[in-house]
Amino acid sequence: MAAVIETCGLSKVYGDVTALDSVSLSVEKGALFGLLGPNGSGKTTMIKVLTGQVRPTGGFAKVLGLDPAKDGVGVRERVGIIPEQESPPSFLSAMEYLEFVGAVRKIPDIAEKAEKWFDILEFGDKKNVLCKDLSRGTRQKLMFAQAFIHEPVLALIDEPLINLDPLMQDVVKEFLSDYVRKGNTLFLSTHILEVAEEICSAVAILHRGRLLHAGPVADVRAHGEHLPGFFLSLVRKGGHA
Amino acid sequence: MPNLFSCLMKEEWRMHSTMFGSVSFALFPVMIFGIVFMGSFLLPLLSAAFPAGDLAFLAHATFLLLGFMVGGFGLLGNEMMNRRFGQASLLVYSARSLPLSERSIFAHFVVKDIFYYFFLWVLPFGAGYIAASPFSGVPLSRALLLLLTLSLSFLLGLCVVFLLSSLYVRSKTACLLAVVFLGVAAGIYTFWSGTNPALLFPPYLLYSAFSWMAFLATALAIAVLFAASVVLFSPEGRSSARTYRRVLGRLAKMLSFLPDSPIVAKDLLDLARSGIGIGQTLFSFLIPLVVIWFFLSLLRGSLPPHGLIIIFSLTTGIIASTIYTWVTEFDSFGPYSCLPVSVSTLIAGKMTTFLVLQALPAVFIGTVATLSSGPELVAPVIVLCLSISVYAAGVMAYLCGLSPSVLVYDVRVLITYLVLDSVALVLLAAVSFANSLYAFLSLFLLVPAYILVRAARARWDARDPAGI
Known part of the structure; x- marks a missing residue:
């Protein structure tokens, strides 16, 4: 299978903090790939580097054959992204925000597509509310909609289930699994291990910017372990290394 | 609450210093000092073109404007706060999680701005002028008096804007009426007396002829403005969700x-x-320019x-x-x-x-x-x-x-x-x-x-x- 994401010795240093330390990994087409790690392990930085939001200080990355450090806009044109903390612009309504995304991404029939997402994520009653007045959960739904509204072949999403109620988490998990079944690729960063074990086909574990493990979830199970236990023992060992 | 005050000061300093390094930021007041110190040696040359009184007027107007700018920058309601401070959990939002009232935080915030920007801008300016006074021939007492009256100008500008912004958050109409009233009053005064109302600017009057009574009256006016802004302060953000019909698409098409x-x-x-469009137009554009017009028009005699x-x-x-x-x-x-x-x-x-x-x-x-x-x-x-x-x-x-x-x-x-x-x-x-x-x-x-x-x-x- 072809790799849609490839990194080689990828590093990112902010001042005296090493956020990524020579990370090499590969994500194949059609994978639901989970990037796991404790807080501050470098997961968010990894997504930022892969989507050309920040430049690496060492190594390189290829996303859909493009170098995000050189063509970040090109990468962001082709992929869907849900950043961890970003909110939609305050003074647009939810519908207007999706229209804005449509205008920037040059998506035809944006209103129709937006309506579809309001239905899927069940927040049509909020479409005319200013983004600043939306609840966190509804903002998360809106960010989710903007990431998939242009039907990308690859999506990089940071903690997609956070702020969502259990019913909506179920809807989203079902959507993500379906998205991958259609041949798309998902790169998901999370520290909810149960979710990763439930839906991911492969995982990588980061700790203090270093890659501790990368491989199929099935391999972990083959050793008679569950992902949460495997993760905890690996990170604790890594933490003492 | 001295703790809150010192924490607000530290927070403001760290926000600035983390952007471009502590040393670089610490050099900012040094630079102001240096510019004024060296600029003071040009005074004899400038005095040939402008009467000394005009220059003093300009200095007072500049510090009034600085007060407007510093005050107007941050306090046009919660949105301005958000824009200025981002969505981060800063101390100004402590009322959400700590037993502190928003009014108390606002009062501390105003006092913090006064001190912070006094040390950043006003004091280095005054100190540069004072340090140059032995060489420029300006008596030390006049240089010290200028520092005092420039500080009062700055405080007046700051407190007027804080008051107007408190009024603005409470009622935009009342704020607009207050501004219109002040403008009309200045116009009527000019029309009837034929005198520029800027000549009545208290700190400049104090600089021209110092008296303890005038000083106390000016200080009292500033205190009243400050107290009124704190009393009138009303925290925003409690209203229900605002809805709007789709406009963006049509507007973008119109501007295509x-x-x-x-x-x-x-x-x-x-x-x-x-509402920031109106707020900025008012506080950062119209009001400063109207004030500047009155002050600049005093220079008419020295200009072509x-x-x-x-x-x-x-x-x-x-x-x-x-x-x-x-x-x-x-x-x-x-x-x-x-x-x-x-x-x-x-x-x-x-x-x-x-x-x-x-x-x-x-x-x-x-x-x-x-x-x-x-x-x-x-x-x-x-x-x-x-x-x-x-x-x-x-x-x-x-x-x-x-x-x-x-x-x-x-x-x-x-x-x-x-x-x-x-x-x-x-x-x-x-x-x-x-x-x-x-x-x-x-x-x-x-x-x-x-x-x-x-x-x-x-x-x-x-x-x-x-x-x-």
Whole structure:
């Protein structure tokens, strides 16, 4: 299978903090790939580097054959992204925000597509509310909609289930699994291990910017372990290394 | 609550110093001191052109304006707070999680701003003048008095804006009425007495003829303004969700002849819906310029016949260039980071919005020129104002990218900005004084402005964007 994401010795240093330390990994087409790690392990930085939001200080990355450090806009044109903390612009309504995304991404029939997402994520009653007045959960739904509204072949999403109620988490998990079944690729960063074990086909574990493990979830199970236990023992060992 | 006060001071310092390093930021007051110290040696030369009283007037007006700027920058309701401080959990939001009232935090915030910006701007200015007094021949007592009265000017400006912003958050109509009332009162006074109301500015009166009674009266007025702003303060953000019909798409379509029309449409909606468009127009544009007009008009006797409107046009141009900060303060690159938008596209979009909003200074300076100087000066004055505004915004975009209101405190950035702008201002003032038609020469500034914006796009694209 072809790799849609490839990194080689990828590093990112902010001042005296090493956020990524020579990370090499590969994500194949059609994978639901989970990037796991404790807080501050470098997961968010990894997504930022892969989507050309920040430049690496060492190594390189290829996303859909493009170098995000050189063509970040090109990468962001082709992929869907849900950043961890970003909110939609305050003074647009939810519908207007999706229209804005449509205008920037040059998506035809944006209103129709937006309506579809309001239905899927069940927040049509909020479409005319200013983004600043939306609840966190509804903002998360809106960010989710903007990431998939242009039907990308690859999506990089940071903690997609956070702020969502259990019913909506179920809807989203079902959507993500379906998205991958259609041949798309998902790169998901999370520290909810149960979710990763439930839906991911492969995982990588980061700790203090270093890659501790990368491989199929099935391999972990083959050793008679569950992902949460495997993760905890690996990170604790890594933490003492 | 001394703890809250000291924490607010530390927080403000760290916000600034983390942007460009503690040493660089600490040099800012040193730079102000140095400029004033050296500038004091030019006083004898300046006195040949302007009477000493005029120079003192200008200094007081500048510090009143500084007070307006510092006050107006942060306190147009919660949205301005959000824009200034981001969504982070800063102390100003402590009332959400700690047993502190929002009114108390507001009062501490005002006091913090007074002290912080006093040490950042006012004291270094006064200290530079005092340090130069043995060499410049100015008696030490006069230099000390100037520091006192400039501080009072700054405090007056700050407290007036805090009061107006408290009023604005509570009732926009009441705030507008208060401003109109003050303007009308000044107009009536001028009409009946034939005297410029700026001559009644208390700190300047105090500087001209110090008396303890006048000092106490001025201090009392400032205290009353401060107390009234705290009493009137009403925290925002409790209203229910606001809804709007879809406008963005239609607006972007209407503006489709402009580059990056979705970004321009979004910026215009931001300005309109947040109320910041009106707030900034009032506090950062109209009020300062009306005050400046009164102060500058005192220089009429020292200027050529059309000199006043030329100087005012240049000043309006510089203030109009800060419209670039209105459109960049709304958002960092963060909200765009999930879209195929580069920093350079965003800079270009913000510059387009800035150019659209130049209609405001064009109408303003055109009206002032018509009323004060006659129709023949309208065209040169508008061209002069807009050219300098576009050029200064280009300098700002090059030096600061999308963060002009933060990076202005970087000493290197500020010095470069001042030098580049001053050269253009001095040259244009000189040629336009000679003949008002030479003001059209300012159109040549559009060339460096274009080059600067192009360079800004390349420069800021090459860096990791701030705000993500």
